[in-house]
Amino acid sequence: MQRGVFYVFSSFLLWGLFPLYFHALRHINPVEILGHRIVWCLVCLGLVLAVRHQYRWIGTVLKTPRTLLVFAGTSLLICANWGVYVYAITSGQTLEASLGYFINPLVSVVIGALILKERLRLAQKAAFGVAAMGVAWIALTTGATPWLGLCLAVTFAFYGLLRKIAPLGSLEGLSLETAMMMPLALVYLGYLWSTNDLGFANANDTTRWLLLAAGPITAVPLLLFNAGVRLIPLSTTGIIQYLSPTMVFLIGLFCFDEPFSSDRFIGFVFIWFAVGLFAVESFLHARRAR
Template sequence: MPSRSETATGLLVTMQAFLIWGLSPIYWNHISHVPAFETLMHRVVWSLAFLLPILIFQKKMGPFFKALTNLRTMAVLTLTTCLVGGNWFLFIWSINHGHVMQTSLGYYINPLVTVFLGMIFLKEKLTARQKVAVLLAGLGVAWLTIDYGTLPWVSLALPFSFAFYGLIRKVVDVGPLVGLTVETLLMAIPATIYLGYLGATGEGAFLHSGRATDLLLIGTALMTALPLLLFNLGAKALSLSTIGFIQYLAPTCTFLLAVFYFKEPLDPSLVRTFVLIWSALALVTWDSIATYRAKDTAVPAA
């Protein structure tokens, strides 16, 4: 059982992780002049350079090499690499093309998509509150689709790709840091070739667009790995219900950025959709707290 000081520290670092994720659109917007795919390639290469020393420091090279030599593990991680790489690319592309509000909506929907996939693929039974929450989320997306005349695909692709990523990662026995490093390594091989080609032809942004751009591209490693490490550090001292509350900090920050920093229009259709999604999240959070308290107060059988 974590002590009060450990819980307070865990709360602080976990909030820092979600604040970094929520405010990250400002960072990505500052390198919007670099094509999204090229930015992704830099994110991958510099993240690997950042993660490998941490892996060595934490003495996890053994599990890392074990994962690399296990065919089943590598097959699963190759699939998750495609999912997380696609998620990263879509997020950067969305920020660069003025879809910050849709990214916020997508990450609000994410917990609901996770619940939905658990029901479909893991045969998990939903409580009455969870069923209503999923229904409200579906109604919100349908309403927005009808009003806009087009499916809000960014808001759906982001949570579904990440939820499937989490779902598939469950079937392979590797830790978060080791798994992320393997996934980053798999992406880094073609990324290095691509960036080398851009450098050789003089078409790349790195070393050709000013020192500020170079530093920002290198800094994508911190934007990728730092919040993940903070989250893993803090989550050990917190209950799932507490983490459930804190996770909404990220899309809330992104939502506020979309309105007040990026000046994206907040029309009535979006307002109605967000109200429905927020209502659904309130139900899911209520259900999680009720479940956690029920388990916490249950008296073990003698």
């Protein structure tokens, strides 16, 4: 179990450091960053599959239209999620990105209740209500709805919903998703190159290496999470997952010096209270179920 905790903790630690990486690329078009992330992630995952000799699933998937349709949906959702996240960080909205991932577990539970007819417990309803109050407070007092944060939460929640019914593991699934996104990424990068607007071609060596690193930076946390989540209780993973948005929030506040008004602070207090209530209730429910 200790090894599992280490793997899962390391994955969320690395995800929490993502803003530092994308912030270093803020001078590059965010859509180009997304394109590189897709391309080099697939290259990296392809190497992992080659080393493990994991090829057989490809033929099976190609003969299963339903699986291809499900993964067409997940690829669009994860592409949108990645793109919004990159834009949020590179445009100086890291705090709003952290909000999205704080409320994501709550949104996932509500979507599960609405679509899968899963029963919501009283504390879960209360947590979602308090979080909604926090988002509403931010929207009313600042005059701007945190659309980026909401988009991150909703796209990842629906992504998780579809992945529940997708018959592939995380490594194979992400490989298929990036493969489906690859043609669009290559077309866009090719267009930028043809118009002499490709940041990679005009950048210094440091920026080029950072863009090439998008592959392992995306793949390594996923592989760590996939290895660790099988070794520890789901309730433990549910608590560790808040490490990532907490780090994103602290990086945005203290490293990037993003503005954080008293009104936004009050809204975040609502959200943090909701997250705490949700995490504690989930942990206690899991213990009672053992």
